[in-house]
Each structure stands twice: as structure tokens, then as C-alpha cells.
Amino acid sequence: MNDLPVLTHWIDGAPGTGSSARSAPVYNPATGRVQRLVSLASAADVDTAVASAQAAYPAWRDASLAKRQGVMFNFRELLNARKGELADILTSEHGKVTSDALGEIARGLEVVEFALGLPHLAKGEFSENVSTGVDVYTLRQPLGVVGIISPFNFPAMVPLWFFPIAIAAGNCVVLKPSEKDPSAANWLAALMTEAGLPDGVLNVVHGDKEAVDALLVHPDVQAISFVGSTPIAKYIYETAAQHGKRVQALGGAKNHMLVLPDADLDLAADAAVNAGFGSAGERCMAISVIVAVEPVADELIAKIADRVKRLTVGDGMRGCDMGPLITQAHRDKVAGYIDIAQKDGAEVVIDGRGIEVDGDASGFWLGPTLFDKVSLDSAVYKDEIFGPVLSVLRVASYTDGVAVINASRYGNGTAIFTNDGGAARRFQHEVQVGMVGINVPIPVPVAYHSFGGWKDSLFGDAKAYGPAGINFYTREKAVTARWLDPSHGGINLGFPQNT
Ligand code: NAD
Numbered sequence: 001m002n003d004l005p006v007l008t009h010w011i012d013g014a015p016g017t018g019s020s021a022r023s024a025p026v027y028n029p030a031t032g033r034v035q036r037l038v039s040l041a042s043a044a045d046v047d048t049a050v051a052s053a054q055a056a057y058p059a060w061r062d063a064s065l066a067k068r069q070g071v072m073f074n075f076r077e078l079l080n081a082r083k084g085e086l087a088d089i090l091t092s093e094h095g096k097v098t099s100d101a102l103g104e105i106a107r108g109l110e111v112v113e114f115a116l117g118l119p120h121l122a123k124g125e126f127s128e129n130v131s132t133g134v135d136v137y138t139l140r141q142p143l144g145v146v147g148i149i150s151p152f153n154f155p156a157m158v159p160l161w162f163f164p165i166a167i168a169a170g171n172c173v174v175l176k177p178s179e180k181d182p183s184a185a186n187w188l189a190a191l192m193t194e195a196g197l198p199d200g201v202l203n204v205v206h207g208d209k210e211a212v213d214a215l216l217v218h219p220d221v222q223a224i225s226f227v228g229s230t231p232i233a234k235y236i237y238e239t240a241a242q243h244g245k246r247v248q249a250l251g252g253a254k255n256h257m258l259v260l261p262d263a264d265l266d267l268a269a270d271a272a273v274n275a276g277f278g279s280a281g282e283r284c285m286a287i288s289v290i291v292a293v294e295p296v297a298d299e300l301i302a303k304i305a306d307r308v309k310r311l312t313v314g315d316g317m318r319g320c321d322m323g324p325l326i327t328q329a330h331r332d333k334v335a336g337y338i339d340i341a342q343k344d345g346a347e348v349v350i351d352g353r354g355i356e357v358d359g360d361a362s363g364f365w366l367g368p369t370l371f372d373k374v375s376l377d378s379a380v381y382k383d384e385i386f387g388p389v390l391s392v393l394r395v396a397s398y399t400d401g402v403a404v405i406n407a408s409r410y411g412n413g414t415a416i417f418t419n420d421g422g423a424a425r426r427f428q429h430e431v432q433v434g435m436v437g438i439n440v441p442i443p444v445p446v447a448y449h450s451f452g453g454w455k456d457s458l459f460g461d462a463k464a465y466g467p468a469g470i471n472f473y474t475r476e477k478a479v480t481a482r483w484l485d486p487s488h489g490g491i492n493l494g495f496p497q498n499t
Contacts, residue, residue: 007038007182009045009206010189012052013199018045024179024208029095029324030315032362038182041207046174046214049203053145053172054220056200061142061170063198065119072168074195076112079105079188086156086187088317093181094155095323095364096279097316101156108160110447111465115164121470122169131498134482140474142170143222143246147215149236150185151228152178152326153282153386159185161451162225165469167192167201171222174203176215180326182206216240223472225464226250227284229384230410230456237459248462248472250452252384253412256289257441258401258427261296263417267439269303271417275441276390277311277368280322281334284457285413285435285442288385289374290392291401297394301349301372304390308350308368314358324364325387331364334387337380338369341391344378346371352388376404384410398423406432411454415441434458 006023009016020042025034041049060068079086087101096104124138146166150158155177163173177185185204192202205211215221216239223246226236233251240247257275259268275287292300314320325331335353342348348371355367366388374381374391381391395401405414415437416427424438434453437443445451445466452463462472 004034005036007036007186007206009039009041009049010186010202010204011049012203013193013197015186016048018042018048018205020045026093026180026182027327027364028092029326030317030363031360032328032364035092036183038179038206040179041205041211041214043210043214045207046205046211046218049174049205050145050215050218050220052200052203053174056198057144057172060172060198060201063170068168068170069116069119071192071196072112072116072164075164075192075197076109076116078191078195079109079112082191083109086184089183089187090155090181091316091323093183094152095316095326096282097320097323100279101316104154104157107444108157111160112164114447114465115168118165118168118470121467122474124476130480134480134498136478136480139477139479140169140470141477143473143475144171145221146171146173146223146225146473147218147221148173148175149212149215149224149226149228150175150177152180153279153284155181155184156188158227159188161227161464162469163202165465166473167197169470169473171473172201174205174215174221176205176207176211179206179208212236213239216245217243221245223247224249225472227464233459234456246462246472247460248452248464249459250284250464251457251459252386252410253284253286253453253457254289254384254408254410255285255287255413255415256291256405256408257287257415257417258291258293258398258405259296259300260293260398260416260418260420260423262419263296264419265296265300265303268417269300269307271415271439271441272300272304272390273307273311275415277308277322277388280325280366281388282326282386283442285444287415287441288390289381290390291404292392292394293398293401294394294396297372297392301370301392305349305370308370311368312358313355313365313367315360315363318358320358322368322388324359325366326364328364330387331366334385334389335366337383337385337387337389340378341371341374341380344375344380346374346378346380346391402427402430406430409456412457413437413443413453415439415443434463
């Protein structure tokens with residue numbers, strides 16, 4: 001391992017080695033081989049990154065909107081021109097297929113384009129003459145240094161949900177990406193430098209819990225944006241809030257797709273396969289449970305199974321439909337749910353173990369897996385599996401289906417498939433979930449709305465990007481002003497009243 005390249009932090013506009021001797025392996029999941037090591041930051045390394053951001057902050061905060069917007073515009077152009085390079089990085093470290101990697105980048109680019117509108121979006125408000133000769137207006141100002149902690153499954157898109165808005169708003173950033181696929185973060189930071197971003201405005205520290213904990217308690221970090229699993233999101237929310245920070249912490253998910261008897265079953269089957277097995281099910285908006293309202297289950301399952309059998313699995317660079325899972329340990333954990341399903345009495349319609357792959361035998365492979373008649377008590381239903389595993393639950397009515405969805409601890413995304421507008425309208429009103437699709441299986445809001453779930457899928461009250469992102473990364477200041485003409489207000493110790 002000693003002769004492997006080592007990915008280091010990105011501090012002050014350049015690679016920085018840091019003081020920690022700890023590192024972690026970064027695999028190519030399609031070959032199972034370690035392709036590089038990544039440095040794992042110590043608390044002292046986090047300090048260095050925060051100090052760099054803090055030093056850059058006064059000048060960046062005071063840079064004109066035109067200057068900040070100019071950098072973001074250059075970044076947008078560079079990213080668009082060179083997205084193929086980034087897609088290759090994503091495929092080689094995450095495993096997702098090239099088309100999916102390009103899709104992830106496209107959704108990140110949308111947020112960059114949204115952030116270009118910051119001069120308009122962060123405008124304050126003005127009320128003239130609230131009292132005689134007195135005006136009130138509000139300003140939106142940046143927070144200072146903000147921390148972003150991101151998960152493995154979207155190594156480019158999730159950082160892009162946050163840092164373009166944070167930076168356009170005048171903040172400086174320390175990004176701690178997932179240590180499992182860390183290279184995309186350095187690539188993005190180097191591109192921001194190329195786009196003209198001053199050194200220190202965007203820093204990347206790699207690491208694990210030690211680096212995260214250092215960010216959560218750092219006195220110079222004003223806010224934390226986190227995306228990851230639910231237990232860690234809860235921990236992040238509580239710890240950062242206890243240390244006085246503004247926090248948004250997006251957690252895990254178990255997304256249900258309700259299929260009513262009047263649905264177009266071919267459309268529903270296509271949607272279930274795309275949303276269940278895209279990115280090998282490693283998406284927070286993946287559909288992992290089909291709630292089939294009888295009598296559609298048999299026909300729907302047959303259509304899904306027919307499509308699943310035609311999916312190709314292999315190295316993401318080779319034009320397959322689905323790539324490997326992120327690590328061997330995760331692959332084994334997900335495969336373990338097939339035994340659990342059998343033990344708990346579910347029917348294994350398709351078993352993804354032993355699938356033929358177009359790739360290296362040592363890759364972290366698991367084929368698409370389909371369960372029927374899954375019980376609500378089974379860990380297969382209750383756990384976020386985060387792999388290419390789709391479970392079907394059969395229910396007798398729309399009401400039973402909604403009750404199942406609303407009883408879930410998660411509330412990230414959900415979808416209904418129906419041709420009945422009244423049922424769809426009732427569903428959007430009744431369902432206890434933050435993002436709802438109507439005949440759309442992965443309802444990720446566009447960049448000018450905001451992204452986030454309910455219940456254990458989001459801790460804090462701030463969603464990501466869109467108007468919520470602008471609010472999160474700025475704080476409002478209200479100014480009450482009187483310009484004396486000609487001169488004196490007189491003494492009055494009573495509470496100010498408007499006259
Ligand atoms: P994870 O929670 O294991 O890791 C997320 C981040 O937290 C990483 O940067 C990691 O280094 C750090 N981390 C891990 N353990 C930690 C600990 N004990 N203390 C402090 N920091 C720690 O998540 P993951 O496996 O990288 O990503 C998959 C998860 O993310 C899934 O649960 C998925 O649903 C969720 N996710 C949610 C959304 C959303 O928008 N709600 C989006 C993408 C992913």
C-alpha cells in the first residue's frame with residue numbers, strides 16, 4: 001500500500017498534507033482494488049482549514065456581488081465543459097455508471113445556475129416612511145465560515161447542493177466529503193480556484209469522525225450542512241446545535257411507491273425498476289418499497305421481474321445499466337438481507353447473488369433483487385438497506401397503503417402511480433413525506449425549489465438549496481434609519497412608536 005498515491009486535503013487554494021499520519025483506502029468498486037489512499041485529518045488539520053477560511057472571509061464577504069457572481073459564472077462554464085472528467089472520477093470511485101454520473105453532475109450544475117441569481121435572491125426589503133422621516137430595510141448577510149459534510153453516494157451533487165450558494169452568498173467553506181470517494185471534492189475545489197475563487201474561500205478536509213467532530217465544535221464555524229444516514233444526522237444536529245451552530249442535517253430514507261389499481265402498470269414497472277436499481281439503489285431517493293393495492297400485485301411484479309432480468313450489471317465505464325456497490329462490506333451487508341427475507345417469510349422473486357457481470361470478478365457486485373410479500377415487521381422492510389433491493393408489500397386499499405407510508409419513521413420521498421386525479425390530490429395532501437411524486441418515481445425538486453424530507457429524514461427546519469438554501473446561508477439584519485432634516489428629535493424615554 002505504501003507506493004499508492006495519497007489524496008490530501010485542499011487548503012488555501014492548494015493541496016495540503018496535514019499533520020495526521022492516518023489514511024484510508026479508496027477502492028475502485030468495479031475491480032475491488034485499492035486505487036489510492038486518502039489522508040484522514042486530525043483536529044489540528046481541521047483547525048488549519050478553518051483558519052484559512054476565516055482569514056479569507058473578510059475580503060470575500062466584502063467582494064462585490066458582481067465579483068462573486070463572476071467567479072460562479074466561470075465555474076459554471078468550466079464545470080459544464082469538463083464534466084466528462086468528473087464523471088470518470090465518480091465512476092471509478094463510486095461505481096455508478098457513466099450516464100448516472102453525468103446525471104448527478106447535471107443536477108449539481110442546476111444549483112450552480114441557481115446560485116448565479118444570488119444578487120436577486122438575497123435582496124433585502126425596504127419600507128419607506130414607517131414613521132415620519134423613518135425608513136426600515138432588511139439586509140441579508142453571510143454567516144462566516146460554514147462546514148459541509150457529505151455522503152458517499154453523491155460525491156459531486158451533494159457538495160454542489162451547498163457550496164455554490166454558500167460561497168455566492170459571501171461565506172467561506174470547509175467541506176468534509178465522504179472518505180470512500182473523496183477525489184471529486186478536490187477536483188471541484190481546484191476548478192473553483194481556476195474559476196478565480198480566492199484562496200481559502202473553499203477548503204476540503206478529508207477524514208472520518210475525528211474531522212467531523214472537530215468541525216462540529218469549532219468556535220469559528222457558524223453553520224453545518226450535513227447529508228448522510230439517520231443516526232449520524234441526528235448526532236450532527238444535536239452536537240452542532242449544542243455548540244451554537246445553525247444546522248441542517250439530512251438523513252436516510254425508505255421511499256414507498258404506491259401503485260393504485262387504475263395505474264398504467266407498464267409506466268409503474270419502468271419507474272420501479274429505474275428508481276429501485278439506478279445507482280445500485282444507493283440513492284436517498286431510491287424507491288425501495290412498492291406498495292401494491294390489490295389486485296395489481298401479481299401483474300405488476302411480473303412486469304417488474306421481466307424488466308429486471310434484462311438489466312446488465314458491470315463496470316460503469318462499459319455502458320452497463322448498473323454498477324457495483326461501494327465496498328465489499330456494504331455489498332455483503334445488503335446481500336445478507338436476502339437471507340433475512342427468506343427467514344422472515346418473504347418470497348424471493350429475484351436473487352441478485354451470483355449474477356453474471358461485465359467486469360472484474362473481484363468487484364463489489366450484487367445484482368438486482370426483488371422480494372414479494374414482505375412483512376412490515378421484517379428488517380427488510382424496516383431498515384434502510386441502500387442497495388439494489390426492491391420489496392413489494394400488498395395492501396387491500398388506498399387507505400391501507402397511505403397508512404403504511406405514514407407509519408414509517410422516514411419521510412424523504414414517495415410516489416403515487418394512478419390515473420385518478422382525485423386520488424393523487426388526496427395523496428399529496430395526506431401523505432406525511434417531504435417530497436412527493438405523482439407518476440414520477442424520483443421527485444427531486446429542481447434547484448429553485450428546495451430539497452428535504454420530513455421526520456427522521458431531516459433534522460432541523462432548513463431544507464437544502466433553493467430559497468431555503470439562501471435563507472440558511474444568510475442572516476437577516478433589519479435597519480431602522482432616520483436622516484435628520486434639519487436636526488433634533490427631542491428626549492422621550494417611552495418605547496419607540498411610529499408617528
Ligand atoms: P454516513 O452517515 O455513513 O456518512 C455521511 C458523512 O458522515 C461522511 O462524510 C462520513 O465520513 C461522516 N460520518 C460517518 N460516520 C460518522 C460518525 N460516527 N461521526 C461523525 N461523522 C461520521 O452516510 P453514507 O453511507 O456516506 O451515505 C449514505 C446515507 O446518506 C444513506 O443513509 C442515505 O439515505 C443518506 N443520504 C441522504 C440524502 C438526503 O438528502 N436525505 C442524500 C444522500 C444520502
